[in-house]
Amino acid sequence: MATPVLTAAGMRAAEQAVIASGVPEYELMERAGAAAAEIIWRAGGLRDTLVLCGPGNNGGDGFVIARLLRARGVPVRVAALGDSRTSSAIQARAAWAGPVEAFNDAEPAAQLVDALFGTGLARELDDGIAAQLHDLVSMASHSYAIDLPSGVETDSGALLSPVPHFGMGIALGALKPAHLLFPAADRMTRLVCADIGIAANSSICRLAPPSVYAPGTEAHKYSRGLVAVVGGEMAGASLLASHAAARSGAGMVRRIAADAYIGGPDAIVTDFAKTATEVEHSLQDKRLAVVLVGPGLGRNKDAQARLDVVLKSGHPLVLDADALNILGEIGIAHLPQQAILTPHEAEFTRLFGQLPGSKIDRALDAARRSRCVVVYKGAGTVIAAPDGRAAVASHGSSWLSTAGTGDVLAGIVASRLAVMRDGFQAACEAVWLHGEAARRAGAAFIADDLIERLPEAIASRL
Numbered sequence: 001m002a003t004p005v006l007t008a009a010g011m012r013a014a015e016q017a018v019i020a021s022g023v024p025e026y027e028l029m030e031r032a033g034a035a036a037a038e039i040i041w042r043a044g045g046l047r048d049t050l051v052l053c054g055p056g057n058n059g060g061d062g063f064v065i066a067r068l069l070r071a072r073g074v075p076v077r078v079a080a081l082g083d084s085r086t087s088s089a090i091q092a093r094a095a096w097a098g099p100v101e102a103f104n105d106a107e108p109a110a111q112l113v114d115a116l117f118g119t120g121l122a123r124e125l126d127d128g129i130a131a132q133l134h135d136l137v138s139m140a141s142h143s144y145a146i147d148l149p150s151g152v153e154t155d156s157g158a159l160l161s162p163v164p165h166f167g168m169g170i171a172l173g174a175l176k177p178a179h180l181l182f183p184a185a186d187r188m189t190r191l192v193c194a195d196i197g198i199a200a201n202s203s204i205c206r207l208a209p210p211s212v213y214a215p216g217t218e219a220h221k222y223s224r225g226l227v228a229v230v231g232g233e234m235a236g237a238s239l240l241a242s243h244a245a246a247r248s249g250a251g252m253v254r255r256i257a258a259d260a261y262i263g264g265p266d267a268i269v270t271d272f273a274k275t276a277t278e279v280e281h282s283l284q285d286k287r288l289a290v291v292l293v294g295p296g297l298g299r300n301k302d303a304q305a306r307l308d309v310v311l312k313s314g315h316p317l318v319l320d321a322d323a324l325n326i327l328g329e330i331g332i333a334h335l336p337q338q339a340i341l342t343p344h345e346a347e348f349t350r351l352f353g354q355l356p357g358s359k360i361d362r363a364l365d366a367a368r369r370s371r372c373v374v375v376y377k378g379a380g381t382v383i384a385a386p387d388g389r390a391a392v393a394s395h396g397s398s399w400l401s402t403a404g405t406g407d408v409l410a411g412i413v414a415s416r417l418a419v420m421r422d423g424f425q426a427a428c429e430a431v432w433l434h435g436e437a438a439r440r441a442g443a444a445f446i447a448d449d450l451i452e453r454l455p456e457a458i459a460s461r462l
């Protein structure tokens, strides 16, 4: 099951719907506090605990957590940042029978619970508050951010002020964009989502592990999908993409290239197409399921001519690297609908300019404008469809930041599209398999190593 992601406004609307159905707001706070207290109890046991409470409902959650942990015998102190300002937070504070210290004077504890600010944070924290929070978190062995680390912007994942690194983020009711988008996502080593009985429906989800199917007994190489990779003068990138496509489920991969490289896996057939006309001829094969163009294409006039025949070929397309750079110059009006685009940050900006909003907003906007599935790469990859669906992949290995891993991803996307023909689902599967191959490859791998790990990444989801 994919985990839904709600913005601050979406969360408020979901909360209001539950309240309208007859559940008092304070009951939701009790549920949130109880769920978080349970998680903290399991992780931290009887450790000496300091709960930091802010003025809003996030602080209210903190008072509930403090009360419930104390009822279990945990030595708990509470430090508050001023008065509680909402009726539910005032009620939760009244139910806490212990003393309340001033936030500025709070002494550290082994276990630190940050319930200062959640989805209501609208501006940066005062320097003094951010510094005290940082010190208290760094002196604790166990630290928990309730709903969100205080100081992050809920919808974008930006840091409004310096934010320390927490051992655990406890999302309440649903994930928010900041749990998955960087730099905020990096501030929580572990992330758990506590169920508080809110129906969190959203077209935006965390990328879920896919279910992959083995070929049926009637399968043959063409029914499993013939992928063409159109390269240019540079062999390496189109070879990486072709090899990755061949290891990701497609029945056959053909590399259509102008280079004279002979080598790589024998299973990949290379068509030497010196001119765009020769490429056009190769693409007339009706059995082709998907054409990938971009890796190793180059940007000269010949590359443009090759891209042009691909765009007019009528086949389902995956466009990466130099294909995107050329399109950035000639404009996205030339894009066929329902292609898959796999831009990194610079390619994205060249194609779509500086769009406003979070990375999720930008990816969705780009998908709508181009009427294509957009895989907006980087730490925190967002896959967006023109119909408004988006999946966010966070916590991919940072070792992926090495040359050629994007070519590998493009090959996997093309392969999965050839197998299943649904662009959004293919892109989601590909990003997950790419991330899983990276996890299995460990540290300091190169792009070629990732490809070797693809069969086991697929096997893990059969």
Ligand SMILES: NC(=O)C1=CN([C@@H]2O[C@H](COP(=O)(O)OP(=O)(O)OC[C@H]3O[C@@H](n4cnc5c(N)ncnc54)[C@H](OP(=O)(O)O)[C@@H]3O)[C@@H](O)[C@H]2O)[C@@H](O)CC1
Pocket: 011, 012, 014, 015, 028, 029, 032, 054, 055, 056, 057, 058, 059, 060, 061, 085, 086, 116, 117, 118, 119, 120, 121, 122, 123, 124, 125, 126, 146, 147, 148, 172, 173, 196, 198
């Ligand atoms: N949605 C749900 O279903 C449920 C939500 N729940 C919980 O509610 C949380 C959201 O609560 P919330 O809306 O009261 O906002 P919250 O994060 O406590 O902060 C607002 C307060 O902080 C203040 N403030 C803001 N910025 C500031 C700054 N820089 N420096 C200083 N002050 C600043 C702001 O003041 P103001 O801007 O109005 O002046 C206001 O007083 C949510 O994250 C979850 O934990 C659960 O209890 C139950 C189910």
Ligand SMILES: Nc1ncnc2c1ncn2[C@@H]1O[C@H](COP(=O)(O)OP(=O)(O)O)[C@@H](O)[C@H]1O
Pocket: 321, 344, 377, 378, 379, 380, 381, 396, 397, 398, 399, 400, 401, 402, 403, 404, 405, 406, 407, 408, 409, 434
């Ligand atoms: N720091 C990072 N953390 C996680 N994934 C990353 C990181 N840096 C890059 N990646 C991933 O690695 C791949 C790099 O693609 P790209 O930038 O096109 O590289 P190349 O052009 O060298 O192939 C993308 O899938 C991207 O999401």
Ligand SMILES: [K+]
Pocket: 058, 114, 115, 116, 117, 118, 145, 146, 147, 148, 149, 150
């Ligand atoms: K918090």
